[in-house]
Amino acid sequence: MTTSLLPVLAEVLPLALGIALSPLPLVAGVVVPLSPHGAARGFALLAGRLLGVLAVVGVVTALAEYLAEVGGGDASAGVGWARLLLGLVLMVLGVLKWAKRPRGDDAEKPPRWMASLESLSGPRAFGLGFLLSVANPKELAFGAGAGLVIGSSLTGWGPSVAAVAVFGVLACVTVALPPAAVLFGGERARPALGEVRRWLIRNTATISAIVLLFFGAILISNAFA
Structure with a gap:
């Protein structure tokens, strides 16, 4: 284990x-x-998501540190097998997502649940952000993988807390950009966000499959590196 933060963040x-x-x-x-009132609700969504990511990564980091201490500071084998398992889970999820992706006209139709997002209150947006981080198997796998790396690599709570915090900020930056655009860009930002929304509707399943397969492969390749 080490106290060097930058290699772990990388x-x-x-x-x-x-x-x-x-x-x-x-x-x-x-x-x-x-x-309506989209910027405030967008930041509420961001706050919930950030809290959820920090909770998942923080819990796994603490557990990995505890296991490393119990194992005399050498938990590399256990961490390697855990990374391998998480990588395989992501690969399987990616294959299933690719096989079930909508095609043709179905890919152009907005999901039914999307309409409900436009009427979310601030507290509900916060709750949704939290739920998307802690109740999604894909999110849990990514967060658990990060927690295993941080908890098994860093010595001391200071570096670990810093690593978890930086990870949370990086993981949530894409959810932070749209409300920031609305807050500072006003009505000028809405047409661009509308185009992004339409593109995401058409390509959500494909993006999900590619992300799962790619990062699953990364976890597997780094399992015992």
């Missing part, structure tokens, strides 16, 4: 990117700011 950066590119939060992050 190792978990792909996992943060995987969370940042998760399609459902991306869609919610674009649709909610387009509603």
Whole structure:
């Protein structure tokens, strides 16, 4: 174990990117700011999502640190097998998502649940952001992978807390951009966000499958590196 923060952040950066590119939060992050009072509700969604990501990564980090201490500071084998398992789970989810992706006209239809996002209150937006982070198997796999790396690599609570915080910020940056655009750009930002919304509707399943397969492969390749 080490106290060097930058190498650990470099190792978990792909996992943060995987969370940042998760399609459902991306869609919610674009649709909610387009509603009335959208900027405030978008930031409420962001707050819930950030809290959820920090909770998942923080819990797994603490558990990994505890296991490393119990194992005399050498938990590399257990962490390697955990990364391998998480990578395989992501690969399987990616294959299933690719096989079930909508085609043709079905890919152009907005999901039914998307209409409900436009009428979310601030507290409901916060709750949705939290739920998207802690109740989605894909999100949990990415967050658990990051927690395993951080908890098994860093010594001391200070570096671990800093790593978890930086990871959370990076993982949520894509949900932060749309409400910030509405807040500072006003009505000028809405047409661009509308185009992004339509593009995401057409490509959500494809993006999800590619993200799962790509980052699952990364976890597997780094399992015992």
